[in-house]
Amino acid sequence: xxxxxxxxxxxxxxxxxxxxxxxxxxxxxxxxxxxxxxxxxxxxxxxxxxxxxxxxxxxxxxxxxxxxxxxxxxxxxxxxxxxxxxxxxxxxxxxxxxxxxxxxxxxxxxxxxxxxxxxxxxxxxxxxxxxxxxxxxxxxxxxxxxxxxxxxxxxxxxxxxxxxxxxxxxxxxxxxxxxxxxxxxxxxxxxxxxx
Amino acid sequence: xxxxxxxxxxxxxxxxxxxxxxxxxxxxxxxxxxxxxxxxxxxxxxxxxxxxxxxxxxxxxxxxxxxxxxxxxxxxxxxxxxxxxxxxxxxxxxxxxxxxxxxxxxxxxxxxxxxxxxxxxxxxxxxxxxxxxxxxxxxxxxxxxxxxxxxxxxxxxxxxxxxxxxxxxxxxxxxxxxxxxxxxxxxxxxxxxxx
DNA sequence: TTTTCAACTGAACAGATGTTCAGTTAGATG
DNA sequence: CATCTAACTGAACATCTGTTCAGTTGAAAA
Numbered sequence: 001x002x003x004x005x006x007x008x009x010x011x012x013x014x015x016x017x018x019x020x021x022x023x024x025x026x027x028x029x030x031x032x033x034x035x036x037x038x039x040x041x042x043x044x045x046x047x048x049x050x051x052x053x054x055x056x057x058x059x060x061x062x063x064x065x066x067x068x069x070x071x072x073x074x075x076x077x078x079x080x081x082x083x084x085x086x087x088x089x090x091x092x093x094x095x096x097x098x099x100x101x102x103x104x105x106x107x108x109x110x111x112x113x114x115x116x117x118x119x120x121x122x123x124x125x126x127x128x129x130x131x132x133x134x135x136x137x138x139x140x141x142x143x144x145x146x147x148x149x150x151x152x153x154x155x156x157x158x159x160x161x162x163x164x165x166x167x168x169x170x171x172x173x174x175x176x177x178x179x180x181x182x183x184x185x186x187x188x189x190x191x192x193x194x195x
Numbered sequence: 196x197x198x199x200x201x202x203x204x205x206x207x208x209x210x211x212x213x214x215x216x217x218x219x220x221x222x223x224x225x226x227x228x229x230x231x232x233x234x235x236x237x238x239x240x241x242x243x244x245x246x247x248x249x250x251x252x253x254x255x256x257x258x259x260x261x262x263x264x265x266x267x268x269x270x271x272x273x274x275x276x277x278x279x280x281x282x283x284x285x286x287x288x289x290x291x292x293x294x295x296x297x298x299x300x301x302x303x304x305x306x307x308x309x310x311x312x313x314x315x316x317x318x319x320x321x322x323x324x325x326x327x328x329x330x331x332x333x334x335x336x337x338x339x340x341x342x343x344x345x346x347x348x349x350x351x352x353x354x355x356x357x358x359x360x361x362x363x364x365x366x367x368x369x370x371x372x373x374x375x376x377x378x379x380x381x382x383x384x385x386x387x388x389x390x
Numbered sequence: 391t392t393t394t395c396a397a398c399t400g401a402a403c404a405g406a407t408g409t410t411c412a413g414t415t416a417g418a419t420g
Numbered sequence: 421c422a423t424c425t426a427a428c429t430g431a432a433c434a435t436c437t438g439t440t441c442a443g444t445t446g447a448a449a450a
Contacts, residue, residue: 008397028308030225034438046440047398055438110305113223150379151371158383161360162353176346184345188353192387203427229408241410242428250408 009050015041016051020058025103029059029114059111060119066104067126073097074133083141087193090134091186094163099178105167131156138193148195159189204245210236211246215253220298224254224309254306255314261299262321268292269328278336282388285329286381289358294373300362326351333388343390354384 019040023032034055038045052058077093079085098105108123115123135156141147149155163185176184214235218227229250233240247253272288274280293300303318310318330351336342344350358380371379 012397026308028223028225030223031309033436035436043397044399045438046400049439050397113221114226150382151375154371154376154379155383157360158357158380161363162357165352165356165360168356176349180346181349184349185353187345188350188387191389192383194386207427228406230406238427239429240408241430244409245427 012041012043012047013051016048016058017062021062021103021107024059024111025106029107029111056116056119059107060115060123062104063108063111063115063123064126066101066108067123067130070097071126071130071133074130078133083137083144083146086137087141087147087189088186090137091163091189092182095166095178095182095185098164098167102167105164109164131160134159141193145195147193149193155193159192162188207236207238207242208246211243211253212257216257216298216302219254219306220301224302224306251311251314254302255310255318257299258303258306258310258318259321261296261303262318262325265292266321266325266328269325273328278332278339278341281332282336282342282384283381285332286358286384287377290361290377290380291373293359293362297362300359304359326355329354336388340390342388344388350388354387357383
């Protein structure tokens with residue numbers, strides 16, 4: 001019963017990616033078969049190959065698109081003024097951007113091992129580009145005399161780790177509203193890099 | 196050629212666990228087959244079932260043993276004096292304990308999705324028990340007037356996230372000696388919870 | 391109405407999967 | 421010496437894996 005009403009590719013295509021993101025976030029790349037994914041979408045396994053050359057490309061494309069969007073979105077959100085304002089914008093952006101994209105964040109973080117070497121290198125480059133945004137802000141703050149830290153690179157990693165760890169547990173923890181969590185994290189980051 | 200010299204179970208047993216930890220940390224639980232694991236150990240796949248009832252139990256036992264040891268080791272390292280000293284001991288312990296156990300940390304952190312529901316609950320309980328150690332220290336610090344923070348529970352998660360993120364990249368980054376990394380992290384944590 | 395073709399099916403491919411178990415081996419035991 | 425048995429092999433089980441492709445469908449174009 002192909003093509004019940006109109007062209008399907010612009011319906012099935014996004015469906016494949018949504019289902020893949022959801023299933024892989026829940027069970028892991030290696031644990032999700034193309035047949036499970038197809039069943040979730042509502043097609044046979046063979047039909048998936050109209051939307052991806054293979055399983056590996058499906059994973060890579062999702063991770064790359066996510067990271068590219070993170071970087072572009074932050075560059076738009078960045079006030080590009082003083083370091084204090086930029087750091088605040090970074091913390092706020094990071095939390096608010098990632099929260100409604102928990103599956104994509106989870107996949108981009110947990111499935112690095114399942115990328116081919118070339119794909120891994122490409123994703124690492126993007127990840128590094130995002131981290132470099134934060135590192136630049138910290139170094140600007142040092143130059144302005146607004147921040148003080150022992151090592152900007154490691155502090156960058158520490159802050160990213162702190163913020164990203166957030167998404168491994170916020171789902172279950174409905175205790176506090178987003179605004180409050182954001183304020184708590186801002187307080188921690190702000191004090192940690194203060195002079 | 197069974198049993199070439201002496202009893203093998205006390206040699207093969209640890210070998211199985213070491214190989215499983217290494218392979219699963221590198222490729223993921225679902226991506227490592229019992230045959231790959233057996234080849235790494237130097238036996239046939241069937242022989243593994245002398246050392247674990249099934250693949251799932253192998254994963255669970257490794258995670259449980261690791262977490263139990265983390266908790267017991269910290270309880271011995273805990274000076275149980277003032278909050279400032281205890282926090283410093285926690286940060287130092289966490290970094291120094293986890294560093295030479297990178298594979299175990301990685302598996303305990305990344306493979307939660309591959310645990311059966313009952314096993315997941317058991318592991319979560321242990322993870323929570325470790326986090327509770329840190330939370331207790333932070334609350335003691337608040338009571339003593341040594342620390343100030345908006346929310347002790349979330350600050351606990353943030354600090355753990357910050358410290359644990361460390362182990363996803365330290366391998367590659369031989370730039371700084373351990374003592375220095377420890378000092379950098381202590382500086383960040385100390386300032387973040389300061390009054 | 392006939393033709394076209396994007397979208398999909400369903401079967402097939404060769405090989406991998408976790409797990410079981412009857413049988414084999416060789417060091418330890420009496 | 422013979423016996424015992426922990427430790428292991430190797431084959432088998434049913435099922436699943438990613439991927440390919442000839443064939444089918446039905447809405448849209450001519």
